[in-house]
Amino acid sequence: MTAAEEERSIAPAPILRIDGLTAHIAGQQVVEDVSFTVPATGITALLGRNGVGKTSTIKAIIGLIDRTGTVELDGVRVDREPTYKIIRSGVGYVPEDREVFSKLTVAENLRLAERDAAPRRQLVEELFPDLLARSGQMAGTLSGGQQQMVSLARALLNTNKILLVDEPTKGLAPKIVAEVAETLAEAAKTVPILLVEQNLQVVRQLAEGAVVLSGGRVVHTGNALDFLNDDGLTQRLLGVSTEAAHTEAAHTEAAHTASAQTPAPAEKGAAL
Amino acid sequence: MSTLVLLLFTGLGLGALYFLVAAGLSLIYGLMGVLNFAHGAFLTLGAFTGWEIARRTGGDNWWTFLLSLLVGAVAGALFAAFTEFVLIRRLYQRHIEQVLVTVGLSLAAVALFDGIWGTDPVFIQGPAWFKETTDILGARIPNDRFICIIAAVLVLLALVFFLKNTRYGMIIRAGVENRSMVTALGIDVRKAFTLVFTIGGAAAGLGGVLASHYFGYVSPLLGGSLLIFAFIVTVIGGLGSLTGAAVAAVAVAVLQQFANFYLGGTGDFVVVLALALVLLFRPSGLLGRTS
Numbered sequence: 001m002t003a004a005e006e007e008r009s010i011a012p013a014p015i016l017r018i019d020g021l022t023a024h025i026a027g028q029q030v031v032e033d034v035s036f037t038v039p040a041t042g043i044t045a046l047l048g049r050n051g052v053g054k055t056s057t058i059k060a061i062i063g064l065i066d067r068t069g070t071v072e073l074d075g076v077r078v079d080r081e082p083t084y085k086i087i088r089s090g091v092g093y094v095p096e097d098r099e100v101f102s103k104l105t106v107a108e109n110l111r112l113a114e115r116d117a118a119p120r121r122q123l124v125e126e127l128f129p130d131l132l133a134r135s136g137q138m139a140g141t142l143s144g145g146q147q148q149m150v151s152l153a154r155a156l157l158n159t160n161k162i163l164l165v166d167e168p169t170k171g172l173a174p175k176i177v178a179e180v181a182e183t184l185a186e187a188a189k190t191v192p193i194l195l196v197e198q199n200l201q202v203v204r205q206l207a208e209g210a211v212v213l214s215g216g217r218v219v220h221t222g223n224a225l226d227f228l229n230d231d232g233l234t235q236r237l238l239g240v241s242t243e244a245a246h247t248e249a250a251h252t253e254a255a256h257t258a259s260a261q262t263p264a265p266a267e268k269g270a271a272l
Numbered sequence: 273m274s275t276l277v278l279l280l281f282t283g284l285g286l287g288a289l290y291f292l293v294a295a296g297l298s299l300i301y302g303l304m305g306v307l308n309f310a311h312g313a314f315l316t317l318g319a320f321t322g323w324e325i326a327r328r329t330g331g332d333n334w335w336t337f338l339l340s341l342l343v344g345a346v347a348g349a350l351f352a353a354f355t356e357f358v359l360i361r362r363l364y365q366r367h368i369e370q371v372l373v374t375v376g377l378s379l380a381a382v383a384l385f386d387g388i389w390g391t392d393p394v395f396i397q398g399p400a401w402f403k404e405t406t407d408i409l410g411a412r413i414p415n416d417r418f419i420c421i422i423a424a425v426l427v428l429l430a431l432v433f434f435l436k437n438t439r440y441g442m443i444i445r446a447g448v449e450n451r452s453m454v455t456a457l458g459i460d461v462r463k464a465f466t467l468v469f470t471i472g473g474a475a476a477g478l479g480g481v482l483a484s485h486y487f488g489y490v491s492p493l494l495g496g497s498l499l500i501f502a503f504i505v506t507v508i509g510g511l512g513s514l515t516g517a518a519v520a521a522v523a524v525a526v527l528q529q530f531a532n533f534y535l536g537g538t539g540d541f542v543v544v545l546a547l548a549l550v551l552l553f554r555p556s557g558l559l560g561r562t563s
Contacts, residue, residue: 064452087458099453101446108442115458154457 013075015040015162015192016061021069023053023060030056031067032216038162038209043184043193045203045224048213049239054196055096057213058164062086062093074161088115092155096166096196098147102140106131106150109139113154124153127183145176152183163193169202181205200240204228212237274410279533281408283526285417285486288424291521292479293495293502295431295514296352296472302448302512303468305367306360309374311476311502312495313381314352318344318477319490320389323396332397341423341481348477349470356469361462378496385492393489402485416485423482427475428518435514440467448512501528504543508550510560520558 014037023031031053038044046054060067063083071079071086078086087093100109110124110131125132128149134142139150148168155163165184169177181202184193188206197203203210207224214237220227228234235241293315300308322344326336355377363369398416405412435441443464447454454461476495483498484490505524509516524543532539550557 062456064456082460083452083455084458084460087456093456095453095456099450101449101453103449104442104446108446111439112442112446112454112459113457158458 013040014038015074016194017070017072018057018061019070019072021057021060021067021071023056023065023067025056025065030065030216031060034069034213034216034218036211036218036221038192038194040192042208043188043195043206044209044211045207046194046196046211046213047203047227047238049237050198052213053216054213055166056216058093058166058194058196061164062091090159090161092158092160092163092191094151094155094163094165094168096170098144098151100139100142100147100150102138104139105136106139106142107135109150110135110153110157113157116158119157120159121157124157127156127186128153145172145179148172148176148180149183152180152187156187160191163187163191165193166196167198168195169197169199177202200228200234200238274412275533277409277411278413279529280526281411281413281417281421283529284522285414285420285525286529287522287525288420289479289483289486289498290502290505290525291424291518292427292475292482293498294505294509294517294521295427296468296475297502298506298509298512298514298517299444299448299468300472301506303444303451304360304364304465305451306364306370307367307374308355308360308469308472309371309499310355310377310381311352311374311472312497312499313378314348314355314473314476314495315480315483315498316381316385316490316492316495317351318348318480319484319494320385320394320480321347321477322481323394323484323490326397332399334399337399337485341478344481345474345478348480349474352473352476353466353470355473356466360469361465364465378499382492382496389490389492391492393491395489396484398485416482420482420486423478424518424521427478428514431471431475431514434471440464444468501525501543504547508547508557510557513557513559516557516559 016038018037019035021031021034022029034053034057046057048054056065059065061071063079063081063086067079069079070077073086073089073091076089078089081089101112104112130146131149131153134146139147142150152165152168155165168180168184172180177199184195185206187193195203195207197207203224210220210222210224210227211218212220212227220233220237231241293311296314297308297311300306300311322340325343326332326340329336329339359373359377360370363373402414402416402419404415406415406418435445443454443459443461444467447461447464451461479498480490480495483494487494501524505517505520508524509518509520524546527546528539528543531542535542
């Protein structure tokens with residue numbers, strides 16, 4: 001057995017395997033023959049320029065849009081199942097733009113998401129103490145950051161095999177971005193995450209693996225940091241230079257470390 | 273003054289009937305995006321089965337009336353559940369086909385009712401109290417108006433309680449807002465679809481029995497004639513809004529009665545004019561979602 005074969009044989013099986021995924025929206029092909037795997041631990045970033053099909057790929061995985069191809073969750077093929085069954089088989093979904101139910105209260109938004117016999121309410125209360133205080137408030141009246149917390153809380157209430165998180169920091173203030181990243185890092189200790197994220201600082205901070213899409217196809221897979229450190233590659237595939245982002249990330253990390261010295265729960269609550 | 277009061281209560285009674293039909297229509301469209309042209313058939317079936325049970329139990333007393341309400345609501349609910357389960361379920365997201373199927377079903381239902389109960393109106397006997405009047409500010413209000421109003425208010429309160437305090441109510445409210453996200457939380461929204469159709473059918477069936485007492489007869493075309501105004505109520509109130517349907521039902525019916533009396537029988541025209549104005553200046557309806 002060669003070293004590579006030995007490494008493969010002891011490597012844990014991927015939690016999610018996508019093979020030949022092709023998706024359409026209103027007759028228009030938005031994802032073309034996409035294949036990749038997501039390991040059973042850590043955060044894998046799904047990257048690409050705007051409009052390359054990242055959100056469509058996430059939606060296609062759980063059957064929210066018409067698609068063909070194979071989707072295997074923990075070794076079980078789920079692509080023939082309706083969306084609600086795929087979710088029930090252990091997928092937590094945090095959509096782009098939060099999609100909280102604006103005319104339902106925070107508590108109702110969370111209750112609606114409970115599908116386990118023993119939902120992890122205590123974990124959610126610890127991670128998002130402000131949501132508890134705002135439980136009777138209509139979700140539509142929350143700030144963008146607070147809505148994102150509701151959206152994340154809905155996914156974390158249940159025990160999942162994987163989280164699909166779509167642009168969780170989009171449109172949020174830097175301080176909230178740091179809190180969202182912190183929450184994801186905490187969540188990733190217990191559940192693997194497939195993360196769509198435009199903020200490369202967050203990707204650098206969180207992701208171990210990277211899958212890069214272009215024109216609806218996978219054009220690169222590998223280690224996230226290796227990819228982000230290759231300025232030529234990121235320039236070509238993402239259209240951005242990571243050097244500037246890297247410098248900014250260092251600043252953000254320093255600021256974040258400083259802010260972490262204050263009592264975390266109180267600060268998080270205040271920010272929410 | 274007495275004329276105003278009489279018109280107001282007659283309008284409220286008619287509004288109650290509009291609401292009982294429009295409540296189901298509005299929830300069905302709000303949750304599923306289905307324009308259910310067969311909804312009038314649920315009402316007509318409720319009216320005929322209610323009348324049948326009253327006739328067969330041989331009474332024109334309160335117990336017979338209450339039994340006819342129950343039977344009418346159950347018949348409407350079963351017909352609606354059957355319609356959703358057998359015909360509509362396969363056609364979600366296929367709006368043209370939905371319209372064709374529900375229009376076809378409404379026509380077929382009228383033909384079926386013609387075959388069973390004949391084409392002529394069947395005149396209804398209710399409790400003797402219904403034929404009496406109650407004096408309010410000098411106006412002699414037919415008592416059946418009060419029954420319609422009370423029934424509609426009770427249905428509204430029951431629906432609001434159900435929507436606010438039960439898990440399925442929560443699913444329906446969430447689904448009206450964002451159906452695909454409800455599914456993406458692992459909820460089988462199709463069960464809510466069947467439930468909403470069933471509730472809408474029950475309200476329409478109940479409305480059918482009440483309408484037969486309000487108008488004094490039942491005919492195969494009863495549902496169709498009320499359905500047109502229920503659609504107008506649904507649009508004016510805001511698709512998917514139960515409260516909007518209640519407000520619009522009262523507004524439309526009272527406006528219709530006053531226009532009929534004071535503007536030379538132009539009630540229907542004025543209602544259509546009101547619909548046009550709402551569509552022009554507030555297309556989402558009085559209490560509907562703004563796009």
